[in-house]
Amino acid sequence: MRIYALAVYLFLYIPIGVIALFSFNAGRHAAQFQGFSAQWYGKALSNPFVVDAFQTSLIVALTSAVLATLFGTMAAMALQSVKGRLRVAFDALIYIAVMVPGIVIGIATLIALVTLFDWLNPLLAAVWPLAEGAPQLSLGYGSLIAAHGLFAMALVIIIVRARMAGMDRSLVEASADLGATPWGTFRQVTLPQIFPGILAGFLLAFTFSFDDFIIAFFVAGSQTTLPVYVFSSIRRGVTPEINAIGTMVLAVSLLMLVTAQAILQRGRKAG
Amino acid sequence: MESNLNPATEARETPIAELRDASKHYGAVVAAQGLNLSIRRGEFLSFLGPSGCGKTTALRMLAGFESPTSGDVLLDGQRVNDVPPHQRPVNMVFQHYALFPHLTVAQNIAYGLRQRRPRPVEAEISRAVEQALETVRLPGFGPRRIWEMSGGQQQRVALARAIVNQPKILLLDEPMAALDKKLRRDMQIELQSLQRSLGITFILVTHDQEEALSMSDRICIMRGGRIVQVGSPRDLYDRPASRYVADFVGKSNFFPGQIASSAAGRTTLAAAGGLMIAGTAPVEIAAGRTATASLRPEQIALHRRAEGLPVTVVNRIFLGEHTEYLVRHTNLGEFLVLVSRQAEAAEGGFEPGDPAHASWPEGAALILADD
Ligand SMILES: Nc1ncnc2c1ncn2[C@@H]1O[C@H](COP(=O)(O)OP(=O)(O)O)[C@@H](O)[C@H]1O
Ligand SMILES: [Mg+2]
Numbered sequence: 065m066r067i068y069a070l071a072v073y074l075f076l077y078i079p080i081g082v083i084a085l086f087s088f089n090a091g092r093h094a095a096q097f098q099g100f101s102a103q104w105y106g107k108a109l110s111n112p113f114v115v116d117a118f119q120t121s122l123i124v125a126l127t128s129a130v131l132a133t134l135f136g137t138m139a140a141m142a143l144q145s146v147k148g149r150l151r152v153a154f155d156a157l158i159y160i161a162v163m164v165p166g167i168v169i170g171i172a173t174l175i176a177l178v179t180l181f182d183w184l185n186p187l188l189a190a191v192w193p194l195a196e197g198a199p200q201l202s203l204g205y206g207s208l209i210a211a212h213g214l215f216a217m218a219l220v221i222i223i224v225r226a227r228m229a230g231m232d233r234s235l236v237e238a239s240a241d242l243g244a245t246p247w248g249t250f251r252q253v254t255l256p257q258i259f260p261g262i263l264a265g266f267l268l269a270f271t272f273s274f275d276d277f278i279i280a281f282f283v284a285g286s287q288t289t290l291p292v293y294v295f296s297s298i299r300r301g302v303t304p305e306i307n308a309i310g311t312m313v314l315a316v317s318l319l320m321l322v323t324a325q326a327i328l329q330r331g332r333k334a335g
Numbered sequence: 336m337e338s339n340l341n342p343a344t345e346a347r348e349t350p351i352a353e354l355r356d357a358s359k360h361y362g363a364v365v366a367a368q369g370l371n372l373s374i375r376r377g378e379f380l381s382f383l384g385p386s387g388c389g390k391t392t393a394l395r396m397l398a399g400f401e402s403p404t405s406g407d408v409l410l411d412g413q414r415v416n417d418v419p420p421h422q423r424p425v426n427m428v429f430q431h432y433a434l435f436p437h438l439t440v441a442q443n444i445a446y447g448l449r450q451r452r453p454r455p456v457e458a459e460i461s462r463a464v465e466q467a468l469e470t471v472r473l474p475g476f477g478p479r480r481i482w483e484m485s486g487g488q489q490q491r492v493a494l495a496r497a498i499v500n501q502p503k504i505l506l507l508d509e510p511m512a513a514l515d516k517k518l519r520r521d522m523q524i525e526l527q528s529l530q531r532s533l534g535i536t537f538i539l540v541t542h543d544q545e546e547a548l549s550m551s552d553r554i555c556i557m558r559g560g561r562i563v564q565v566g567s568p569r570d571l572y573d574r575p576a577s578r579y580v581a582d583f584v585g586k587s588n589f590f591p592g593q594i595a596s597s598a599a600g601r602t603t604l605a606a607a608g609g610l611m612i613a614g615t616a617p618v619e620i621a622a623g624r625t626a627t628a629s630l631r632p633e634q635i636a637l638h639r640r641a642e643g644l645p646v647t648v649v650n651r652i653f654l655g656e657h658t659e660y661l662v663r664h665t666n667l668g669e670f671l672v673l674v675s676r677q678a679e680a681a682e683g684g685f686e687p688g689d690p691a692h693a694s695w696p697e698g699a700a701l702i703l704a705d706d
Contacts, residue, residue, distance in 0.1 A: 237400055238433035240420040242500065243450035248421075252446075256437045 080314065087307035104308040114309060117293035121274055124205065124289060128213035129269035135213075136220025136269075137262055140228060141254075143221070161218040170282035173211045177203060177283065203285025211283045212276060216269035223268065223328075227261025264324035271320040275313050349412040351376045351536050352397055352425075352504055357406035359392050366392040368560040369406070374504070374538065379530050381539045381547040383583065384557035390540040391430075393557070394506050397538065399423045411503065421450070426497035427506040431513065432489050434481045440492050441477030444468065447500040467495040470529070487518045498529070504536045511546065523550055544583055548572070556580050572631075576617045578703045581629045588635070588670040590628040594620050594702070602702040604628045608666030610644075614700030628700040632659065632673035635695045638682050643694025648685045660685060662693060 087105070091098030108114050143154055181201040192198035235257065239249040255262075277291035284292055294309055350373040359367040367389040374380055382390040395401040396408050399420035407414050415423060426447070434443050444464045448455055455463075468474050471491035476484070484492060490510060497505055510526075511519045527550050530537045541547050547554045548568045555565045556579075564576045568584070575581035578589060592606035602616040604626055612628040620626050636643075637660055646662040649669060658679055660672045672693055674682075685691055 232431075232433065234429050234431065234433035235435060237420070238427075238429055238435070239446070240400075241398060241425075241427045242447035242496070243421050244446075245421055245450075248450060253435060 083307050084311045084314070086304055087311040089304045089307070092304065104304040105312070108305045108308045108312070111305070113288075113293060114290075114305075117288045117290045120205075120208075120287050121290040124208045124212060124280075124287075125270045125273040127205075128209045128216060128273045129266050131209065131213040132216035132220050132269040133262060133266040136217040136265060137224050137258075139217065140221045140224040143225065144228060158218050158221050161215065162222065166276065166278035169211065169215060170279040173207070173279065174203075174282040177207050177210075203283055204287050207283040207285060208280060208287060208289070211279050212273040213269075215279065216272050219268050219272060220262075220265035223265040224258055224261045227258045227328075231257045260327045260330065264328045267320040267324040267327075271317045271324075274320075275317050348376060350374055350409075351411060352538075353407075353409040353412075354393065354396070355407040355409065357393075357396055357403040357408055359389075359396060359401055360404045365560050367396070367403075370562055372555060372562060372565065374536060375553075377534055377536055378552040379527070379537045379539070379550060381541055381551040381554045382557055383541055383544060383547040383554050386542055388557040389560040390542075390557055391508055392560075394427070394508055394538065394540050397504070398425055398427050398506055424502055425504040425506060426500050426502035427508065428490075428493045428497050428510045430508045430510070432493040434489060434492055434496070436481050438481070439477065440468075440473070440479045440481065440484065443481065443492060444477075444496045444499050446496060463499050464495075467499040470498065471495045472525075486513055487522070490514065490522065494526075494529075498533060498535070502535065504538060505530075507537065507539045509540055509542070511541075511543075519546075526550065544585070548584065554584070556583060574617055575629070575701065575703065577706045578627045578629065579706050581701065581703060585631065586671060587629045587631055590630070590667055590670075590700075591705075592626065592628065594622045594624050594626050597622050601698065602626075604700070604702050606667060610666055612700050612702075613698045614702045615698065616702040616704075618704055620702065620704050625705055627703050627705060629703055630670075630695055630700050632671040633657075633675075634699050635670070635672045635693050636678065637662070637672045637674050637685065637691050637693055639691065641692055643692045646691055646693045648687050648689045648691055650687055651685065658684070662691065664693070 086097065088100045088102065089097050089104070090101035143151070146154060181203075184201055188201070189198040231254070235253050236249055239253045240246070244252060275291060276289075277295060280289045280292050281295070288296070290309065290313060294306055294313075297303075297306055352374040354370040354372045357367065357370045358365070370389075370393055372393075382393055384390055392401060396403055397410075399415070399418060399422075402408075402416050408416055410418075410423060410425070435446065438446070441461070441464050444467050445460050448460045448463060464477060465474070468476060471494050473488060473491050473495070476488070476492075481489065481492070490513075493510070507526075511522055514522060523546060526537070526539075539547070539550065551568060553565060553567055554571055556563050556571065558579055564571060564580045566574070571580060571584045575584060581587045582589070590604070590606045590612060592604040592610075592612070595603045595605040595611060597603075597616065597620060600615060602614060602620065604612045604614070606612050606628060612630075614628060616626075637646075644664050644667070646664045648660055649663050650661040652659045652661075656676055658674050658676070660674060661669055662672055663669045670693075
């Protein structure tokens with residue numbers, strides 16, 4: 065059993081380790097290690113395409129995470145008062161949303177958006193008061209943020225809900241009893257109690273968007289996120305530069321995940 | 336409390352709170368049914384009954400967490416059925432205290448004051464918090480975190496958090512259930528003197544009869560979602576209206592039987608073996624009906640002379656000022672007799688196995704309808 069487990073872990077982590085290691089390769093060949101150097105990081109960060117893709121990824125990840133956190137928290141709160149069968153249905157839908165393969169979400173979102181744009185664009189052009197310059201809806205930031213935000217919202221709902229379930233209902237009642245309005249209770253009691261959940265949800269949402277390739281591949285339109293960039297450059301061969309980018313994405317994601325986990329753990333103790 | 340002594344002023348005064356035919360149903364579950372109760376200004380009232388009898392539900396209707404399915408809740412003469420808790424001038428001490436874990440002790444206590452509009456100035460708030468901490472004998476504990484406090488201390492914080500708002504009514508839901516026995520006793524005494532000095536109406540929920548008896552001005556006994564009797568501890572003890580109340584309030588011996596005669600405030604019950612027990616019935620019972628005679632252990636005397644029922648001593652428990660004997664009678668079975676130290680000195684003590692005679696003043700029994 066132990067050997068098995070060890071093999072699984074090795075199989076999972078050796079490729080990642082190799083990428084991280086080779087990102088520091090002094091030589092230019094991906095297959096043979098020729099001493100340590102950070103030159104590929106410098107190269108990657110001075111490549112305008114990489115910087116551009118990084119910026120896009122950051123904007124999309126931040127915006128979608130903020131939206132997902134906001135709406136996910138609101139949804140989690142609203143779901144609290146939903147009971148019975150409706151509740152079961154909602155729960156099931158949320159879990160399904162998390163488990164649906166990214167490729168399905170990618171294709172479905174693509175088809176839905178393109179159909180919608182095809183239908184809306186002539187309409188927009190028709191009602192536009194000026195002769196020219198009617199806005200054209202197209203894939204890009206908007207569709208990326210929408211697709212990522214929607215998907216990450218399910219994650220946030222699950223995390224915030226778990227946190228809420230652990231919260232003592234009588235705290236809310238005590239607050240009301242002491243004269244706090246419903247909004248006052250939310251601000252002074254509920255929010256501080258569920259804040260670790262919200263923050264962790266935000267970090268996970270960010271991570272999800274930041275390293276997502278599949279959905280972005282379908283709905284990015286003319287935009288290029290970092291994972292999409294990596295994918296397209298791999299067709300020209302795996303360079304240490306790609307390894308460096310991959311390692312940086314990994315580092316950011318890991319940092320977020322560890323922080324989220326630490327927040328949840330600490331919140332559990334203090335809560 | 337003068338109002339209690341003077342019926343004329345009492346009639347003029349509006350009750351601080353009132354339940355009028357208030358019922359609460361949760362789907363098919365009847366948590367409270369047709370509650371009618373008038374709570375007097377400044378009194379200490381307890382809801383007493385076994386778990387699940389609807390005490391908390393009654394309290395929550397007064398606090399505003401539940402609105403009655405039918406009937407009315409009144410505070411100070413105003414119907415408040417639809418007034419949310421945050422707009423009611425009452426405060427509650429929750430069963431598990433419900434202190435805010437992310438706030439300090441002082442911030443917890445200041446919470447209610449900070450919700451006021453206009454908001455009091457900080458100096459005023461901290462003065463009130465300090466004073467509340469003094470009142471519950473926790474001076475200087477303000478900066479502590481909640482989890483640094485013991486169970487008993489948390490309870491005091493919960494109390495301070497409520498009384499600092501000077502509510503018209505303080506509601507307490509089994510506040511002492513989580514404390515150990517010694518601490519509970521201390522806290523009962525403190526709560527009672529606190530109630531006297533603050534003059535706030537206290538409504539306490541408890542399933543502990545001793546607690547209710549020792550602290551309350553009046554007790555409201557509940558059963559299965561209904562109020563079965565309301566009265567002072569002495570009333571309930573001396574004149575329980577039913578076997579249920581007699582059983583719940585203090586110790587009592589119950590002798591089942593059939594009503595032999597019932598006339599002019601005097602009822603006679605034929606107990607096991609045709610033994611006649613005479614007494615008064617708080618609620619008239621027709622002859623021939625089954626009923627129960629109730630006798631308190633201290634109403635019964637135990638002696639050597641052949642007067643009353645011949646019994647055998649089964650067991651004795653020394654209680655300090657009293658000795659409790661368990662005795663057996665051929666027909667009535669086992670029952671308890673409480674003998675004072677004085678009486679015991681006069682009679683000489685009894686040992687298990689000794690023969691003795693038990694008697695009680697003629698007509699002392701209460702004849703209660705079975706329920
Ligand atoms: N929110 C609720 N939903 C359904 N049933 C409830 C609810 N609250 C209380 N009950 C039921 O109502 C009855 C009375 O409860 P409660 O007032 O809490 O009793 P007590 O405080 O005397 O123990 C119990 O049978 C309880 O199960
Ligand atoms: Mg209760």
